[in-house]
Amino acid sequence: MTHSTCVTLEGVSYHLPNGNSLFSHLDLHLDQRRTGLIGRNGAGKSVLARLIAGDITPSTGRCLRHGTVHYLAQTISQEPGRTVTDLAGVRSVICALERIERGSSEQADFDCVGERWNLRQQLLDQLSQHQLTHITLQTPVTALSGGEAMRVALMGAFLSNADLLILDEPTNHQDHDNRLALHEQLKEWPNGLLVISHDRDLLEHMERIVELSSLGLTSYGGGYSFYAQAHARHQQAAQQQLQSVRHERKREERSLREQRERLERRQARGHKQASDTNQAKILLDRQKERSQTSSGKLLRQQDIAREALSARVREVASLVETQNTIFVYPPEPRHNTSLKVAELIDARLPQGDSSLRTVNLTLTRGQRIALLGANGCGKSTLLKLLAGQIPAESGHVQTYVQAAYLDQHLSVLSAEHSVFEQLRSLNRRLDESELRTRLAQLGLCADRINLPCSQLSGGERLKGAMACVLYAQQPTQLLLLDEPANHLDLPSIHALETMLNAYTGTFVVTSHDERLLAAIGITHRLQASPSGWLSTAVHPSEHNRSSL
Structure with missing residues (x-):
């Protein structure tokens, strides 16, 4: 089967302002096949996407485009004054339509509209189909949640009818149902598609995977499972x-x-x-x-x-990738630990859906709980309540062990101090060489553990936070994780899975990544539902599902 080419890269290189080469001599043909682009954070995936879209030019080589390209960045701009029409990329067309409706006969307005006379109604229909009727075309972007902003931006991307659509981490901030809806939309997209993602379920729907590494670009046919086996x-x-x-x-x-x-x-x-x-x-x-x-x-x-x-x-x-094997030291025996870890009796959350405001929950030693539900249902609020960061409006809340809350920004780490400094302050019993060894065996390089955490990558900061949990002199017995895999590359996600599998305490994790949940041996699911929070035990056979 032949595919018409949308973009061709010939010998493309890109040099950073300091003169270092980000990537060099890349050749690639992008056609109508659904293509997933993967690679470690910092490899240059987003820069390559901008280059393909024409936002920037290569240092050497050339990029040939055959048709229109629409690029949706992973970071949504929330500058004051921007509205939904800006976010969807349709403001110029909507404004031209409004001028024509007021009697404009300017040729520039008609050229801007082209054949898109129904664009305004199409966008309103999309908002309705995605249960976003509370959003209008004039709604400020600053009034939208992260998930809502991404969904509106995706609507504009699909309405663009571009010959090549480039989506950079489109499932970030998206809950399970919206991820499934995106999968279906991508299946029906008729033109060229390039998706940059670490979402393994999304990558499974691709027709080929292209990996960007220090070796250049390597193309693999099939979805993520095929890539993982071939790689x-x-x-x-x-x-x-x-x-x-x-x-x-x-x-x-x-x-x-x-x-x-x-x-x-x-x-x-x-x-x-x-x-x-x-x-x-x-x-x-x-x-x-x-x-x-x-x-x-x-x-x-x-x-x-x-x-x-x-x-x-x-x-x-040079053909062999450096594999940082993760090793986690077993915890020291704990004495007089409580079988009951935390207890909530008629605890009233300060915010969230009315049916989910009251929580009754008992956590016991060794439980691994997946906290599930749509964005905005109160998952993060419940984690903060368990962590003692916010009080309940009413009812009983009791935590019997030491807890640690790792939010999406890993605020538990001080941005100004290094991982080593912070771990050293938590454990004075082990000598410095032992702590350095343990950090190294988590995959943290010696030249990185002394840098301020603000200079570390997301994966490095996550490993540092987990080190503070695992190797503190008084180890955390209740770990609360809020979307820990967000913005992590695939090697970092695998490292997270290894560390959580080695953790012997109780943890509660919110995540929309089913492969992650399957890989870390979840014992219970606490699901938000119209009738409240429902807890179900996970059958042991589900633990055997692997995260490729």
Whole structure:
């Protein structure tokens, strides 16, 4: 099956203002296939998207566009004065329609509208279909929640009818139902599509995955599961090839060493024979010179051979990704810990849906609870209540153990202080070298743990926060996590899963990522419903579902 090309990249490179190269020599054809773009945070995915959209130009190479491109960034601008029409990208068309309705005959207005005479009604219909009838075209962007703003921006993206639609992390801030609705919309999108995402369920719906790494762009057919399997096979093959060339280098170096030793033995015998036969000094000097020339030539040849072997090893090693294996130390035995962790009896939340304001809940040791529900139903409020950050309006709230609340911004960490400083303040019993070792085994590099947390990536900050939970002198026994995977790349999500699986306390987590929940062994689901909060136990067989 052939696909018409929307965008072609030829030898594209992009250099940062400091002169460093973000990526180089990228070649890519984007057509009508649904394509997922993945890569570590900082690899340059969003920059590449802006380059494809024409917002910025490449440092070298060229980007050829065949048709229109609509780019939806992951960060929604909330500048004062912007309205829903700005967010949806239709303000100029709506304003032109209004001028025409008032009697304008300007050709520029008709050119702006083109064939989009029903655009205003289409947007209103979209708002109605998404249960956003409280939003008008004049509603300020600042009045919208993060989820509402993204949904409105997505409406404008779909109404653009662009030849290539680029969506950067479109499921951020979206609840489960809205994620499913987006999946269906993307299935029906008839034109080219490029989705930048770490959402594995969304990536599963793609027809191919393209990975941006230090090696450039690598394309894999199929969705995320196909990518994960193919990527694992490629890495295994690269590891085997690396072992093979290293073995070859070792064998060749041994051969070169033996060759040199044979030459040295021959030279030694020659010198002895010449000395025993009392040859003239001039003859001895000539023989010595010839021997040194021969030896020097051999050494140069061997140096060239060694460099060629080392270059081959470096070339193959570049194909092997650096894998930071996460190791979590088992917790020390706890004494006199309470079986009952927290208790809420007729606790009245200060905000949320009326049917969900009253909560009755008992948490016990070792429970792993997924707190589920639509955005705005009160999940974060309930976590803050359990953490003691806000009081209940009425009823009984009691927490029997030490709790830690990790919100979406990881506010538990001080932005001005380093991870090491903060962990050291929480644990004076372990010496500094032991704490550094433990941070390293969580995948935190030695040159990063002494930086202010404000300079760390989202994944690094999450690991730092988890280190403070896991390795405090008084370990947290109740961990409360609010959308912990938001803005994390795939390696960081896998690290989070590893750390939560090693955690032996009780935790409550809000997340719309079903693969994450399946991977961390959830024991109970606390679901928001029209009749209140409903708790159900998770069957053990569900723990076997893997997060690819």
